[in-house]
Amino acid sequence: ARRIQTSSVVSMVRDAIKTKTRVYVNLAQPELADMVAARNVDGVGLLRAEFIISGIGKHPNYMIETGRQEEFINKLYEGIVPFAKAFHPRPVVYRTTDFKTNEYRELEGGDKYELPEENPMLGYRGASRYIRDIDSFKMEIEAIKRVRKDYPNLWVMIPFVRTVDELRRTKEILEAEGLKRGPDFKLWMMTEIPANIFLMDKFIDVGIDGISIGSNDLTQLTLGIDRDSEKLQETFDERNDAVMAALEIAVKTAKRKGITSSICGQAPSVYPEMTEKLVAWGITSVSVSPDMIGTTREIIAKAEAKVHG
Ligand code: PEP
Numbered sequence: 001a002r003r004i005q006t007s008s009v010v011s012m013v014r015d016a017i018k019t020k021t022r023v024y025v026n027l028a029q030p031e032l033a034d035m036v037a038a039r040n041v042d043g044v045g046l047l048r049a050e051f052i053i054s055g056i057g058k059h060p061n062y063m064i065e066t067g068r069q070e071e072f073i074n075k076l077y078e079g080i081v082p083f084a085k086a087f088h089p090r091p092v093v094y095r096t097t098d099f100k101t102n103e104y105r106e107l108e109g110g111d112k113y114e115l116p117e118e119n120p121m122l123g124y125r126g127a128s129r130y131i132r133d134i135d136s137f138k139m140e141i142e143a144i145k146r147v148r149k150d151y152p153n154l155w156v157m158i159p160f161v162r163t164v165d166e167l168r169r170t171k172e173i174l175e176a177e178g179l180k181r182g183p184d185f186k187l188w189m190m191t192e193i194p195a196n197i198f199l200m201d202k203f204i205d206v207g208i209d210g211i212s213i214g215s216n217d218l219t220q221l222t223l224g225i226d227r228d229s230e231k232l233q234e235t236f237d238e239r240n241d242a243v244m245a246a247l248e249i250a251v252k253t254a255k256r257k258g259i260t261s262s263i264c265g266q267a268p269s270v271y272p273e274m275t276e277k278l279v280a281w282g283i284t285s286v287s288v289s290p291d292m293i294g295t296t297r298e299i300i301a302k303a304e305a306k307v308h309g
């Protein structure tokens, strides 16, 4: 008989654990979708669109100018479907495109439409783009809508929202295009700018179903450290008291307002012990890298036993 290795027994046991707090996964590459979906995971907490768009390789404005909207929409649709299909009926939270201008410039035709910026990380990105370049955003929405015809488990998350007004206007565009919140469609906002923390109540009052903490950008902006700085790598630490205070406010405010809260930055993947605190504060899901699904489920189970007795 074939001997079962200890490691696979461990993962079988882990895969049987059930928790109230959901374990989601962060994904970008379609070829991983089926394999990861077979695991004990409750959905995709962050589907990064940038990998798909890089694959298309062409700037959205360039596609519009050359009359190839349909081609762009269809390719984006084809890029999203494998995720929505693999995880159906579990939710797949699609994060609308969050390329920075330097990344957009790498796409075909990109240099014509993107002005070079000194600090692209703080530049024309996220929701600030959707409300200024509505035609590109509409193509993205159209692709989402087409996927949702067969896979209504595809939800939407808005990244890098600087002001309450940006969230309101982004939501208005989504609604005008037919993506309205309901039992079948959830709208989330990423919480990754200190302004989101200070004004958490006001952002939530715009009308969203959930928040997901982008701890990578939130740490960068809370500590004022370029997340890619090698020199300051050691100081860039999500366990810093100020960052933890921000996470606590986000999770507790979401709980008080009765909406779901999640985290999709790398923090709980790199520092899994952090998950215990997040659960104690009342987070409703934790989204981690595929290799951390089992460990995170175990930590959550232990943390829930502590919280609920
Ligand atoms: C984050 O900022 O934590 C996040 C998940 O988004 P990204 O890393 O893609 O900026």
Ligand code: MG
Pocket: 159, 192, 214, 216, 217
């Ligand atoms: Mg981010």
